Amino acid sequence: MALAREILPAPSPGLDFAAVFGHPQTLAIRAGGLIFFSGMLAINPQTGEREHGTVTSETRRIFENLKLLLESAGSSLDRIVQVHALIYDRIEYDVLNRVYRQYVPNAPPCRTVWSVQIEAGLKVQLDVIAAA
Amino acid sequence: MSSKRNAITTADARLDIPKTFALPYATGVKAGDFIFLSGLIAVDPATGERAHGTVVSETRLILAHMAKILEASGSSLGKVVKTTVWLHSLLELEDLNRAYQPFFAAAPPARTVCGARINNGMKVQIDCIALA
Numbered sequence: 001m002a003l004a005r006e007i008l009p010a011p012s013p014g015l016d017f018a019a020v021f022g023h024p025q026t027l028a029i030r031a032g033g034l035i036f037f038s039g040m041l042a043i044n045p046q047t048g049e050r051e052h053g054t055v056t057s058e059t060r061r062i063f064e065n066l067k068l069l070l071e072s073a074g075s076s077l078d079r080i081v082q083v084h085a086l087i088y089d090r091i092e093y094d095v096l097n098r099v100y101r102q103y104v105p106n107a108p109p110c111r112t113v114w115s116v117q118i119e120a121g122l123k124v125q126l127d128v129i130a131a132a
Numbered sequence: 133m134s135s136k137r138n139a140i141t142t143a144d145a146r147l148d149i150p151k152t153f154a155l156p157y158a159t160g161v162k163a164g165d166f167i168f169l170s171g172l173i174a175v176d177p178a179t180g181e182r183a184h185g186t187v188v189s190e191t192r193l194i195l196a197h198m199a200k201i202l203e204a205s206g207s208s209l210g211k212v213v214k215t216t217v218w219l220h221s222l223l224e225l226e227d228l229n230r231a232y233q234p235f236f237a238a239a240p241p242a243r244t245v246c247g248a249r250i251n252n253g254m255k256v257q258i259d260c261i262a263l264a
Binding site for chain 2: 003005023026027029031033036084086116120125127
């Protein structure tokens with residue numbers, strides 16, 4: 001039996017990366033009991049507009065978007081398995097942690113953080129795998 | 133019960149990047165329902181030597197190589213659920229997309245792209261997770 005690879009639809013128009021930015025990628029794919037997300041950025045879930053801000057405001061927006069996505073797929077923030085947290089500058093590590101822990105207060109997922117250049121001059125990108 | 137974890141190699145030993153360059157990692161590992169591939173760089177399909185080029189040429193070599201490795205293991209590009217792309221400069225995001233898109237014409241995988249320095253001055257590195 002071939003295993004299913006199911007494309008999850010965007011729960012709001014702004015989160016449809018392929019449509020909004022023309023990128024050759026799918027927002028989220030469910031397969032083998034897991035959900036794989038494209039790297040999430042601080043974008044307005046309705047309009048798709050980028051919301052450049054601080055590490056704190058961008059991280060908040062990303063988690064709110066992730067919550068929307070996960071819940072529309074029948075999962076939730078506390079079912080996240082692994083996060084790659086990309087930030088623009090390592091010096092903001094503690095700033096990331098302060099806001100990050102508010103969204104995963106109990107038994108947080110595995111995480112790796114690195115600092116890197118992020119598209120369109122944004123400061124945070126979260127790359128997430130969650131249990132379906 | 134513990135499940136199996138099988139190493140994946142290339143049919144042509146010269147194209148096995150960690151073997152060619154004596155690096156301590158596997159080209160790929162099959163575990164559970166998934167195949168995990170290490171970050172691929174552009175190598176010459178005839179010799180296995182690094183093929184420095186443009187973002188477009190490196191991306192094409194990498195994805196053609198990725199297709200071969202996956203197919204030899206019974207998977208394919210169509211079963212990829214997630215890719216991570218390291219790009220030497222995000223100024224070349226559109227070049228990446230142009231070369232990348234034709235390999236994933238229908239229902240592309242979830243993706244994260246970041247701008248980073250890559251070993252040995254390569255311009256692109258891509259890893260993936262695929263359904264086995």
